[in-house]
Amino acid sequence: MRAIFFNGDLQYTTDYPDPVRQPGEALIRPHLVGICNTDLEITRGYMNFRGVLGHEFVGTVVASDDPSWQGKRVVGEINAACRRCPTCLRGDVSHCPQRTTLGIYRRDGAMADLFTLPEACLHEVPASVSDEAAVFTEPLAAALEIVEQSHIRPTERVAVVGDGKLGAMIVQVLRLTGCELTLIGRHPERWDVYRQQGITCVRSTDLPGTLFDVVVDCTGNPSGLNIARQIIRPRGRLILKSTFAAETQLNLSMVVVDEIQLIGSRCGPFAPALRLLERGLIATTPLISARYPLAEGLQAFAAAPGQLKVLLSV
Helix, strand or coil, X not given: CCEEEECCCEEEECCCCCCCCCCCEEEEEEEEXXXXXXXXXXXXXXXXXXXXXCCEEEEEEEEECCHHHCCCEEEECCEECCCCCHHHHCCCHHHCCCCEXXXXXXXXXXXXXXXXXXXXXEEECCCCCCXXXXXXXXXXXXXXXXXXXXXXXXXXEEEEECCCHHHHHHHHHHHHHCCEEEEEECCHHHCHHHHCCCCEEEECCCCCCCCEEEEEECCCCHHHHHHHHHCEEEEEEEEECCCCCCCCCCCHHHHHHCCCEEEECCCCCHHHHHHHHHCCCCCCHHHEEEEEEHHHHHHHHHHCCCCCEEXXXX
16 A cells, blocks of 8 residues: 655655554544654654654544444544553553554554554544544644643633644644733744734744743744743743654753743543534634645655645545
8 A cells, every 4th residue: 555654764655565453443544644743753763663654634434343433534542552551541541551652653654545543542523524624633632631731720821832733733722711822933924823813922032021820832842942941930830742852951950949840741632622623613724734645745744844734635
């Protein structure tokens, strides 16, 4: 089958081995797959992953042990857990020590004609949600994980550092809390959609003089993390959403002195993400920069840095 895979170099092939569906798994034919910053970081060495890339998808189930999934349009949680170990039994399936992660860790991803994922990871897409919106479910769920982990009060000053792919989801989620929200970034040409939603946008070279109660770093680079640390107040919460291959020089001594709460935040809940999309509360159309056929996947990856969302059509 056709696939975009990484084996030290990013490659496109037409003869990648067909996936072998295991018991409890569904075989899925993707419609659209998003290129995420994590995909780009994998090509720079993140997680030392080898295999088919892609974890943001919407597709159709073509085979399953459970016939009720057959033919359904789905999105899927990316962590395939054992669901038997103590970690899973306490509800932390995304941290299962035996897990595989779609297109990131020990499991081929969705940038192919077919791929597999456990039925337990699947969520049916409401009929009113288009493929172009549904493909944003995974990053939107990751944005929702912030409010799942940490209560954002409507009286708090909150900054999101990074106006890229994930930042676009995070500011749209956090604005729903009623907080005083500022987006800090380097791409003012992207800001119209956020300003229309009442979000203050400033350049990273023109940082505000006041400090914030909560700062979210989603820049995907060490310099963004440094900016986030500069603008957090003592005893504030610094939420880390970035995954990147480079090392960082965060001054942990000053984190201790200022009693900063560091919160790592990763994958989030899919059902609420689909509800937000179904209710039209998240703008996705303005975030799509380009769309390429799977056969032009290498060109799509070359174009993705500096863009918002580049999609692959399978």
